[in-house]
Amino acid sequence: MKQMIIEGNHKLSGTITIGGAKNSAVALIPASILSEGICTIKDVPNISDRDALIEILTLLNCEVKINDNELIIDSRNLKNTQIKESLSNRLRASYYFMGALLGREKYVEIYIPGGCNIGSRPIDMHIEGFKALGAKIKTDGNKYILSADKLIGTDIFLRFQSVGATINLMLASIHAEGTTIIHNAACEAEIINIAEFLNNMGANITGAGTSTITIKGTTKHHDASITVIPDRIEAGTYIILGALCGDNLCIKNICPKHLKSLTTKLKEMGANLIINKDNIIISSTNNLKPINIKTLVYPGFPTDIGQPMSVLLTQANGTSLFEETIWENRMGHVPSLNKMGAKIKVNGMSALIEGPTKLKGTTVIATDLRGGAALVIAGLIAEGTTIITDVEHILRGYENIITKLTQVGAKIELKEI
Numbered sequence: 145m146k147q148m149i150i151e152g153n154h155k156l157s158g159t160i161t162i163g164g165a166k167n168s169a170v171a172l173i174p175a176s177i178l179s180e181g182i183c184t185i186k187d188v189p190n191i192s193d194r195d196a197l198i199e200i201l202t203l204l205n206c207e208v209k210i211n212d213n214e215l216i217i218d219s220r221n222l223k224n225t226q227i228k229e230s231l232s233n234r235l236r237a238s239y240y241f242m243g244a245l246l247g248r249e250k251y252v253e254i255y256i257p258g259g260c261n262i263g264s265r266p267i268d269m270h271i272e273g274f275k276a277l278g279a280k281i282k283t284d285g286n287k288y289i290l291s292a293d294k295l296i297g298t299d300i301f302l303r304f305q306s307v308g309a310t311i312n313l314m315l316a317s318i319h320a321e322g323t324t325i326i327h328n329a330a331c332e333a334e335i336i337n338i339a340e341f342l343n344n345m346g347a348n349i350t351g352a353g354t355s356t357i358t359i360k361g362t363t364k365h366h367d368a369s370i371t372v373i374p375d376r377i378e379a380g381t382y383i384i385l386g387a388l389c390g391d392n393l394c395i396k397n398i399c400p401k402h403l404k405s406l407t408t409k410l411k412e413m414g415a416n417l418i419i420n421k422d423n424i425i426i427s428s429t430n431n432l433k434p435i436n437i438k439t440l441v442y443p444g445f446p447t448d449i450g451q452p453m454s455v456l457l458t459q460a461n462g463t464s465l466f467e468e469t470i471w472e473n474r475m476g477h478v479p480s481l482n483k484m485g486a487k488i489k490v491n492g493m494s495a496l497i498e499g500p501t502k503l504k505g506t507t508v509i510a511t512d513l514r515g516g517a518a519l520v521i522a523g524l525i526a527e528g529t530t531i532i533t534d535v536e537h538i539l540r541g542y543e544n545i546i547t548k549l550t551q552v553g554a555k556i557e558l559k560e561i
């Protein structure tokens with residue numbers, strides 16, 4: 145078990161360099177097996193989700209070389225085997241092995257995925273999509289067994305623009321006979337990154353980044369490489385931190401287009417930011433206006449930045465409304481923020497946030513990844529010392545968070561207990 149100890153109330157200045165996007169990397173790693181060759185993935189963040197996926201690849205007899213942030217994955221000698229529960233439930237993205245193995249091997253045995261406790265997280269759209277492509281699905285307790293003689297392209301309509309279902313169905317259908325069209329597909333930047341990788345290995349995917357994705361089945365796939373896009377959620381987290389305690393804090397290696405919904409809201413609040421081609425420079429101000437935030441699918445305000453943003457709203461001059469629309473349990477961090485002195489009233493999936501409130505250090509619990517990141521921000525602006533427990537959630541998604549924050553002047557350390 146690890147704890148983070150933060151001494152708050154220090155100005156942060158200097159540069160934080162953003163790594164590759166977790167939610168892209170965790171799909172690109174399983175996707176690599178579809179090449180049936182050797183793939184290179186650059187800018188993979190060094191997070192515990194990466195390590196869990198590498199363990200699954202190793203279990204499948206793939207060879208993985210790690211050179212800093214580059215992974216070289218050789219899946220030529222893949223041996224299909226059951227992915228055990230202790231591995232699949234370590235993270236959400238283990239479910240991308242469903243689409244990837246079904247596509248390549250036409251057979252998968254895998255247990256239900258894990259991931260943050262932010263909602264019920266069903267995978268019915270993934271399963272319905274696999275069935276539409278011709279797969280047979282059996283369950284045995286927590287285990288899914290997916291099999292198919294062959295996969296045949298078809299029209300798939302998603303009832304919601306699910307990121308995971310869109311990616312999983314792209315993975316399964318590149319080897320299918322004929323054409324698959326995913327309607328009401330998710331449009332996240334990560335989906336474009338995955339489609340580009342699959343196309344680099346010989347797939348024929350068009351429309352990624354729009355709500356209609358067309359996949360023409362192809363039989364020959366080959367070695368490929370890809371660079372993971374910058375992590376817009378990691379960037380968003382540090383930009384929000386800069387709006388609270390930055391002194392010309394530079395957040396580097398970002399794609400401003402992917403952060404438009406956040407920067408638009410920050411400007412509406414009166415935050416002090418300069419947006420450049422691949423970086424944002426941000427300083428704190430005492431004149432933040434209250435605003436309303438409603439999380440939506442891309443390009444709307446990202447659900448994954450909602451919790452960090454709620455900390456910024458505790459420092460606005462007035463009452464803000466934060467509405468979550470994707471996950472039922474996005475307010476797990478609120479009791480901790482209120483314990484630190486925030487005035488937040490939760491009503492179902494919405495919260496009224498009164499500001500400005502002085503935050504004071506105390507012991508708080510990270511209940512999930514982004515909720516944990518919100519507590520790191522709160523600790524860094526609070527008076528006194530904040531102890532965050534259960535920080536494994538945070539370490540799953542933020543590469544080198546202690547080093548990155550220490551380098552810009554934060555007093556933060558990780559303690560094994």
Ligand code: EPZ
Nearest residue numbers: 167236237265266267268269270306307308309448470513
């Ligand atoms: C991805 O989760 C991300 N995870 C999440 O990030 C992110 O919050 C989410 O997309 C939305 O942007 C990864 O990429 C690994 P969805 P995913 O399928 O794919 C419902 C983080 O903090 N749904 O788009 O699981 C679901 O319950 C994580 O980095 C079904 O009903 O999200 C939710 O309400 C947390 N049936 C909504 O759709 C399904 O079959 C969106 O889920 C699938 C989803």
